Amino acid sequence: MGFIIGMDEAGYGPNLGPLVITASLWKVPGDPRDFDFWQSLQSVVSQTKPAKNSELLHVADSKEVHSSSAGLAPLEKSIFPFLQLLSGEERITSLDGLWRLLVTSTTHLDEIQNQPWNHNSDFSVPISVDLETIQQSHQNLKQAFDAAGIELQAFCSEIVLPERFNRCCREYGSKGVLLTRLCMDLLTRVWDRESAEPTLIIGDKHGGRNRYDEYLDEVLDGELIFRVEESTAKSVYKIGSTEIRFQTKAEAHFPVAVSSMVCKYSREVMMELFNQFWLQHVPDLKPTKGYPVDARRFKSEIADTQERLEISDQILWRGQ
Numbered sequence: 001m002g003f004i005i006g007m008d009e010a011g012y013g014p015n016l017g018p019l020v021i022t023a024s025l026w027k028v029p030g031d032p033r034d035f036d037f038w039q040s041l042q043s044v045v046s047q048t049k050p051a052k053n054s055e056l057l058h059v060a061d062s063k064e065v066h067s068s069s070a071g072l073a074p075l076e077k078s079i080f081p082f083l084q085l086l087s088g089e090e091r092i093t094s095l096d097g098l099w100r101l102l103v104t105s106t107t108h109l110d111e112i113q114n115q116p117w118n119h120n121s122d123f124s125v126p127i128s129v130d131l132e133t134i135q136q137s138h139q140n141l142k143q144a145f146d147a148a149g150i151e152l153q154a155f156c157s158e159i160v161l162p163e164r165f166n167r168c169c170r171e172y173g174s175k176g177v178l179l180t181r182l183c184m185d186l187l188t189r190v191w192d193r194e195s196a197e198p199t200l201i202i203g204d205k206h207g208g209r210n211r212y213d214e215y216l217d218e219v220l221d222g223e224l225i226f227r228v229e230e231s232t233a234k235s236v237y238k239i240g241s242t243e244i245r246f247q248t249k250a251e252a253h254f255p256v257a258v259s260s261m262v263c264k265y266s267r268e269v270m271m272e273l274f275n276q277f278w279l280q281h282v283p284d285l286k287p288t289k290g291y292p293v294d295a296r297r298f299k300s301e302i303a304d305t306q307e308r309l310e311i312s313d314q315i316l317w318r319g320q
Helices: 073-087 095-102 106-113 131-148 162-172 175-190 213-219 254-281 292-308
Strands: 002-010 019-028 151-160 199-204 226-230 234-239 242-247
Touching: 002 175, 002 254, 019 175, 019 254, 073 095, 073 131, 073 151, 073 254, 095 106, 095 151, 095 254, 106 151, 106 162, 151 162, 151 175, 151 254, 162 175, 175 213, 199 254, 213 234, 254 292
Parallel strands: 002 199, 199 242
Antiparallel strands: 002 019, 019 151, 226 234, 234 242
């Protein structure tokens, strides 16, 4: 028996909306470095886009699963069966329910709920996929997990709003350091460092960063960190029975791909709520995904309303 933690982010580059980082924790039979999720779950998941009427769940980098033209349906079809593995009999039917499943900090949960555009926390999800379809996929997935000896134990997310994002950037000196430190802090919530069972942690590389040991050291209690490899392709460390990899194209690993999709869905549905809020006040306003060029257009078009509603740039705009 061993454990695998997959970690990824969505929304690192935009000026509007949250940065979302998610870690997922999985228990698997045998050595986690040798376990093949794709082969074990081939009856229920596919790395490539399934045929239109297929019951297979598309699990891959969220950029491959989600597209603006297809809307949220592909992400919802793939992600909600996994969410229900954790929520059990209690179905996730609202955005507030999703936040409560993913966010462990009550302080950060309060911050999210208190945003002007997040007051409608009863916003219904899923948006585009019916619950019966999700229930059937959940049952198929659960059966496949039981047969393969896989257990999904946790999703844990950091949903970082603009005010906190900017504050941490000032404190840490750059958004690159912010991302790395938030990822390390997130790891401490799902990684049992005292476990004697082998553990594999996989995350995407953070830009051009090759060294992570100094940031790992900040969240450890004096454990020895053995540097195995540091290169542009991957950085690998050993800490007791744990191996940690930061690598390019990490979404090729199933746990990272699932985390990637949870991040993307959380951000996309929050941007849906954000756009609905502003559209109520500015008719015919074109929605935004929050990325730099379009974010400036959007901010210009809401400027008068933003001033009238007394909404500060502090909670709206990520300046770094």
